[in-house]
Amino acid sequence: MSPAAPGRDGRGLSGVERLRRALARARYFVREFSGEAAYDRYVAHARAHDPDAAVPTRRAFERARTDAREADPRDGFRCC
């Protein structure tokens, strides 16, 4: 379940490696913040309990996720 953000300790690494880690961190935050990681997280969650669990396709998952807001618009409501 742990997010795949690389560690913050970059001592003793080459410049390229440090850059690669910084980019990976940025990517992690962007994906988490935008909600793009939701599907991967869901699959990981389902597989953690049962490695052979049947999971919906990304398309079906994203549809269900958006449509859930139809049922209760208070979730994800933003303030003034």
Next chain:
Amino acid sequence: MIDEGTRVMPTSDATGTERDTASPGTTQGSPSPKSIAVWVLVGLVGAIGWGVLALSRGEEISAAWLLAAALGSYAIGYRFYARFIAHRVLKVDKTRATPAERLDNGVDFHPTDRRVLFGHHFAAVAGAGPLVGPVLAAQMGYLPGTIWIVAGVIFAGAVQDMVTLFFSTRRDGRSLGQMARDEIGPVGGAAALVAVFAIMIILLAVLALVIVNALAHSPWGVFSIGMTIPIALFMGFYLRVLRPGRVTEVSLIGVALLLLAIVAGGWVAESSLAGTFTLEKETLVVWMVAYGFVASVLPVWMLLAPRDYLSTFMKVGTIALLALGVVISMPTLKMPAVTEFAARGDGPVFAGSMFPFVFITIACGALSGFHSLVASGTTPKMIQKETQVRVIGYGAMLTESFVAIMAMIAACIIEPGLFFAVNSPPGVIGTTVETASQAVTNFGFAISPEALAQAAKDVEETSLLSRTGGAPTFALGMSEIFSAVIGGAGMKAFWYHFAIMFEALFILTTVDAGTRVGRFMLQDTLGNVHKSFKDVSWKPGVWFASAIVVGGWGYFLWVGVKDPLGGINQLFPLFGIANQLLAAVALAVCTTLLVKSGRLKWAWVTGVPLAWDVAVTLTASYQKIFSQDVKVGFFAQRDKYQAGIDADKVLPPAKTMGEMETVVTNATVDGVLCVLFAVLIIVVLLDAARTCFKAIADPASVKLSEVPWTESKIVAPAGLVPTAGERAELAAAGLDSGGGRAKEPVA
């Protein structure tokens, strides 16, 4: 799920000792000399900032002092007061599993990296509100508003957000309305529900009015904002059909198209199409209402979801840019610290004296009741650790407060004469630059007609007079700041419309989302009468309830546009009172919970802000209802204009008998609403007081609906940056700085 004996849950003892040794970040031990030196320095920066603000008389000062005062105070408030509340009052327990951990389903309940959740929570609480209130309050000078924004957030607003978040987290993310019903009683709960609905209607009307005032007679603005609809539809299609879930790439495409729409707006304004996009306020109201209805009945994926991504992207980006712009350009504040309107209470932007009206006008940024709806809904279902309520609840609210400070700076760096010409209704300053210049000069802020015309020309608008509502003023300030950093004077028009677009974007999102929430509440209530209404997929019910909600805010929007006394002038106090009423509900729930959970000696933490908020709200309601001053009292207004009608005399600023009747109707409706709000607040308070006294008199009778303690298996730091101790814990658990479930058994 319901547990009655929570007050004896094992939150102390064994876990308490572990807390003290395992995590230096949360211990109460003596601080190191380095830390003392740092905090003394932070305190000094804040104190010097306040000193300069307080002592400067007459001369213009740099916005840097305002920033120093605010940031220094926030740091002290966060370090000491928020920590005290978290550990002494709430006794946050890092060994206790949160709903996100216990009910993890990988979708809506899931433990989320605190840094990501901070972003989500901030984006959810901060919108157009903190950009509007401070701008209007600037009519009394920068000082009263700034003091309230900073003191209010530290002692009231951030406390409310954090404590609500904490209690909702202990109740599986129950909503404020549910908590009011469960913990105070059915009467208080029902009053809270009515309050939320009424506020939603007024809020949507006021926000829509802000947009209508900014877009009227502005072909550039209308074209750019109109284009956001096809852009959002395209993004919705992309996410639904082409590449589901690829939010980042579609948001980047969306933002690029948005910038193109702003640039294209400038071309349209200069082309033969300009006439088509030059709309009267009345026409815009019709469009807004039609848009609100259609958008709220369309599927979420078509318009709402993509618009939400777009506005969040723009919001976070622009706020970051603005902070950078202010720091780089360090503008000077041209507005006096305190204007004469503060004492006399006859300002043209909103009527009434400093107390209570500054505290009503600035809600978001200081104390915003609306936040309690976010803090008791989505966020509690995602928080990893109880210890994180401080950074997420308190910290995100401090950040919103900082946004309010930047709005205050934006309003105070433009020429005060221009500020008053933009923010006064036509009834006060007339409709030409000559009359406006005359009227504003009479206020004591000289500005020539040429300067007023030039200011409009600089941003390529035909006129800036009476563009009330805050958005245009904020846009002027922002274009001033941004053009000083990028592009110079030539870019002013672009930045002005960029700022208008940025505000309009999330106001339109709120109009859509808010209509849906209002509809949902209405359907839920109507469901008690006719069962089918509860079914959210029953189309006639959806259309009917949507039409009622849109009709509700549409009515106030129409009234706001037609009111000769000025819509913002009349409606904004109502919005402020409504928002502070919701804060009173939230603080009453929090105080009741503190008392019921055996924390009576700490009840002042939310009790004092509650008392202050009630004093402000009831005084404002009282004045709005009973004041004999026709500028303040709704019923005094009604009497004056009714007497005029009876005597067959037209009283300015009304120009016809029809307008006289408009004033009478509006003043009556607004006055009745004020009475309703005051009654609601008193009902909630009395019911809360009854519950509290009962809990004190007979502690054995207390029933708390708190979820029982379950051990947490998650290791995660409390603050944004892990402390040395937390880092060691993370390493022992085989985790990175984001935290999570321990990979190896914790020693």
